[in-house]
Amino acid sequence: MSHRRRSLSLVALAGMLGLTLSTPAGAEPRDVGRDISRDTLAADDGWAAADGGTTGGSTADAAHVLTVRNRSELVRALDGGSDTPKIIRIAGTIDANTGDDGEKLDCDDYATGGYELKKYLAAYDPRSWGSARPSGPQEEARQASAAKQAERIELAVGSHTTIVGLKGAVLKGASLQLRGSDHVIIRNLELRDAYDCFPVWQPNTGGLGDWKTAYDNIWLRGSTHVWIDHVTISDQGHPDEDEPTYFGRNHLRHDGLLDITNASDLVTVSWSRFADHDKGLLIGNGDTATGDRGRLRVTLHHNQFENVVQRAPRVRFGQVHLYNNRYVVPADAHDYRYALGISTESAVYAENNAFTTPGHVEAADLVKSWNGTALHQTGTLFNGYPVDLLAIHNAYNSGSERDLTADVGWTPTLHQKIDSAVRADREVARGAGAGRLR
Numbered sequence: 001m002s003h004r005r006r007s008l009s010l011v012a013l014a015g016m017l018g019l020t021l022s023t024p025a026g027a028e029p030r031d032v033g034r035d036i037s038r039d040t041l042a043a044d045d046g047w048a049a050a051d052g053g054t055t056g057g058s059t060a061d062a063a064h065v066l067t068v069r070n071r072s073e074l075v076r077a078l079d080g081g082s083d084t085p086k087i088i089r090i091a092g093t094i095d096a097n098t099g100d101d102g103e104k105l106d107c108d109d110y111a112t113g114g115y116e117l118k119k120y121l122a123a124y125d126p127r128s129w130g131s132a133r134p135s136g137p138q139e140e141a142r143q144a145s146a147a148k149q150a151e152r153i154e155l156a157v158g159s160h161t162t163i164v165g166l167k168g169a170v171l172k173g174a175s176l177q178l179r180g181s182d183h184v185i186i187r188n189l190e191l192r193d194a195y196d197c198f199p200v201w202q203p204n205t206g207g208l209g210d211w212k213t214a215y216d217n218i219w220l221r222g223s224t225h226v227w228i229d230h231v232t233i234s235d236q237g238h239p240d241e242d243e244p245t246y247f248g249r250n251h252l253r254h255d256g257l258l259d260i261t262n263a264s265d266l267v268t269v270s271w272s273r274f275a276d277h278d279k280g281l282l283i284g285n286g287d288t289a290t291g292d293r294g295r296l297r298v299t300l301h302h303n304q305f306e307n308v309v310q311r312a313p314r315v316r317f318g319q320v321h322l323y324n325n326r327y328v329v330p331a332d333a334h335d336y337r338y339a340l341g342i343s344t345e346s347a348v349y350a351e352n353n354a355f356t357t358p359g360h361v362e363a364a365d366l367v368k369s370w371n372g373t374a375l376h377q378t379g380t381l382f383n384g385y386p387v388d389l390l391a392i393h394n395a396y397n398s399g400s401e402r403d404l405t406a407d408v409g410w411t412p413t414l415h416q417k418i419d420s421a422v423r424a425d426r427e428v429a430r431g432a433g434a435g436r437l438r
Contacts, residue, residue, distance in 0.1 A: 036187060036437065037065070037087045037164050041227045042416070046268035046299025046321065049414050054225040054268070056162035056185030060085040067091050067166070071098045074155065074171075081156030081179070090189060091166045096153040096174035097195075107197035110149040113141030115198070121246055124201050131203040139200075146198040146214060153194070153215065157184055165189035165434055172237070175215040178223040178264075187229045190434040191217040193237040195253050201246075209247060213255045221262040228268070232433040233257040234275040254278070256311070260318075261285035265295040273304045273433035280308040284316030287344040287371060292317040299415065300325060302424065304432040307333060314341030315348055315372070321412040322350040324424035326432070327366075329357040336361050340389070342372030347408035350389070351418055352379035354425035363387045364396040367404075374408040381421035 041054040048054040057064070064086040068074040077088045097105045115138065123129065123138040134142075154175045157163070162185040163176075170190045178184055194215040203209040217233045220226060235254050243251045257274050259282045260267055274280050284296050296318025305312040306328045313320065322340075329336055339355070342348060355366060363382045367375065367389050377389045394403045419427065431438070 037089060037162055039185070039187075041185070041268065044414055044416055045227075045270065046301065046414055047266050047297040047319075048225055048227045048268035048299070050266050050297070051225075054185065054227045054266070055160075055183050056227070057085045057087045057160050057183075058162065059160070060087045060162075065089075068094065070094055070102060071096055072100060072102075078155055078157060078161075081158035081177075081181070083159040085160040087162045087164070089164055089166055090169040090171060092168070093170040093172060094174075095172045096155065097149075097172075105152065107149075110152070110197055111141075111145045112148060113137075113144045115141035115145045120201075124203075126203060126209060126247055129203075131209075133203065134201055142198050142200065146196075146200075149197050150214065157181060157186075159183055161185070163187070163189065168435065174217070176218045178218070178220045178226065180221070181223040181226070183225045184223065185227045185229070186218065186231060187227075188231070188434050188437055190232040192233075193235055194255070195238050196255070197253075199252055208249065210249050211246070211252045213252050215254070216256040216259045218258045219256075220258075220260045220264040220267065222264060224265045224267075226264070226267045227270075228258070228272060229270045230272060230432070230434055230437050232273040232275070232435075233277075234273075235277050236275075239276060240278060252278070256280065256282050257308075258282075259285070260296065260298055261292075262289070263292050263295040265297055267298045269298070269300050269303060271302045271428075271432050271436070273306065274308055274312070275304075275306040277307070278309045280305060280311045281313035282311055283313050283318045283320060284343070284346070287316060289316070293345065296320075299323075299412075301415070302428050302432060304328065304428050305339065306330075308339075309333070309335055310337040310339075311341055312339045314343060315346035316343040317345045319347045319408075319410050320349070321415060322348060323352055323412075323415065323418050324421070324428065325353045326425050326428040327353065327355040327357075329355075329361050331358040333358070333361070336365065338368040339366045340368070340375070342367065342369040342375050342404060344371040346372045347374050347410060348376070349408055349410070349412055350375065350377040350380070352381075352421040352424060354381040354421040354428075356383060356425075363389065363392050367393045369393070369397075369401045369404060371402070373402055373405055375404045376406045376408045379421050381425065 066077045067089040159182040165188040196213040199211040299321045304326045
């Protein structure tokens, strides 16, 4: 497993010089072998290494290297999404659904304007309301309540920022928002349960209607030079499968784990674990978003997608290099849909990825296309056997999907050593996710 870094950590440098480093106010040394907070991305590590690489907050001065232990400290350290170089070390568990006084907040604390779920359901029951979009007092109250929660849990991450987790660090209930940010690094952190208290009913979605939620654990919009490494993201605490059914549809509480949209570019996601979720990772958010052309260049390598129903990833427009990833579908995953979504003008180059599934999930289920036509794939392993996902898709598609071509119009050049799928399967199983940096 290779984890080469371009810069030398301060701790290592001090040791070479025989010095003892003092710790800035509000910070503390890591309790692991080395300080990763000033690491920058290696010069060959995926798309985020292009055009000068990704440096995060590595140039932060001592006053902007802070350890945070609660939401209030984290908000102060993020400084409203400022572009001041900063390094933020997260210690322990931080719950974004927390008041300024440190008290835990729940959905009732955000509800305002007379919103009540029981009243909302009665007001917009399709049997009486019909198929029009919700409007009126309860929808207005839902919107006002949702705005209160968003103000609390959406946390802006500005340019030149590094966020690292100390041992066992967890960020719960938060949505990290990168809007127009440049040079951001997020590493060694577990993110859980970006729970939406106020989903909206959309009567015409999918023909039967559906519930739409608001928050991704991490959302990139118009952001560049972003490295996400050794994070674990899941719905732990509130799985959607445990939610009730209203109007014949599961009352979803979570959106995506990681979304990369709105012409974001030059992103590397490595050695991370995405788990126990419906919609995992979206790259490009709309078929008509033609401004994404030439952008959305993303590398995904050595990640584990475990019990992710769909979007691992789904891609529009982007040039995405997908190599040495591990996919695990559990035996009881009866709602599984697909792994690779090939959508409008996407160009996915997939190498040496490993899939493990139960008997009811076949190789033909792994790829789905909507208006997309290009998928280059080699070295794919399916339940221990080599397969050609492109040939299988074209042979078994029902006519509702286009045949795919292997010509994606580009060849990746920025990447580290690409292992066999067999080796990657083993290495990712033991090395991906928060707390597993070597």
